Amino acid sequence: MHTAINFNDVVHLAKQAGAAIMEIYNRDFSVDIKADDSPLTEADLASHHCIVDGLKKITPDIPVLSEESAAIGWQERSQWQTYWLIDPLDGTKEFIKRNGEFTVNIALIIEQQPVWGVVYAPAKALLYYGGQLQAGSMKECAEGKSAIHVNSHPESAQGWKIVGSKSHQSDEFVQLVKRFDQPDIVNLGSSLKICMVAEGSADLYPRLGLTSEWDTAAAHAVLQGAGGEIYQADNLTPLRYNTKENLLNPFFHALGKTNDFKRLAKEYLA
Numbered sequence: 001m002h003t004a005i006n007f008n009d010v011v012h013l014a015k016q017a018g019a020a021i022m023e024i025y026n027r028d029f030s031v032d033i034k035a036d037d038s039p040l041t042e043a044d045l046a047s048h049h050c051i052v053d054g055l056k057k058i059t060p061d062i063p064v065l066s067e068e069s070a071a072i073g074w075q076e077r078s079q080w081q082t083y084w085l086i087d088p089l090d091g092t093k094e095f096i097k098r099n100g101e102f103t104v105n106i107a108l109i110i111e112q113q114p115v116w117g118v119v120y121a122p123a124k125a126l127l128y129y130g131g132q133l134q135a136g137s138m139k140e141c142a143e144g145k146s147a148i149h150v151n152s153h154p155e156s157a158q159g160w161k162i163v164g165s166k167s168h169q170s171d172e173f174v175q176l177v178k179r180f181d182q183p184d185i186v187n188l189g190s191s192l193k194i195c196m197v198a199e200g201s202a203d204l205y206p207r208l209g210l211t212s213e214w215d216t217a218a219a220h221a222v223l224q225g226a227g228g229e230i231y232q233a234d235n236l237t238p239l240r241y242n243t244k245e246n247l248l249n250p251f252f253h254a255l256g257k258t259n260d261f262k263r264l265a266k267e268y269l270a
Contacts, residue, residue: 018122091190101189117221137225150256
């Protein structure tokens, strides 16, 4: 089924959703609060409808799960082997703050793994896409298009570049970074944090706080295509999707390349 997908069409769709978001971003907009106390704007919904309608035309036989249509029951969802997982506007808080650090996330999940994804930051004209199905990942920005690859980790506690959440930094994160020797810490919004690891501009993104599966899937696919991985923090196995009724991720670590994962895990992550 997935071999017939024109991923260029999906990249174009992400850009269309980004344009819809920016039309609202550049004028006044209202903010509602959802039942889980997270914010919702008309930009979230405009992007959602753009992507869902577009994916139905591109791949009418593949189901779609969006943050804004997450009420699909586990009984139905558990039967899915292949589906699209989208976050129409990841980083709504950053959107409201107007700092540009928000993204459109579209991922293809096959057998619980993110095999391809696109992450688009429209306010920054910054695009990442790729994964296992394209044997690599790419970045597009004002300077042009290029393949991206993760960094190899420093061999000691020195020289690490760690990225953290701008709006959700936890006490656990603060304690973990103390294990490193004067790391360079960058705070950033949305799934761009995982993309920083994918492009080699950060070594580690420890997310020791709650996220949902649509927050990570697209950037996770890009990270895998660039040679990295996301590991669950509790058992250091790769993060998987659609394995249970709720859609929350466990705490995790997004990592670049390491030649000695066991030692790294024992000294810094366990």
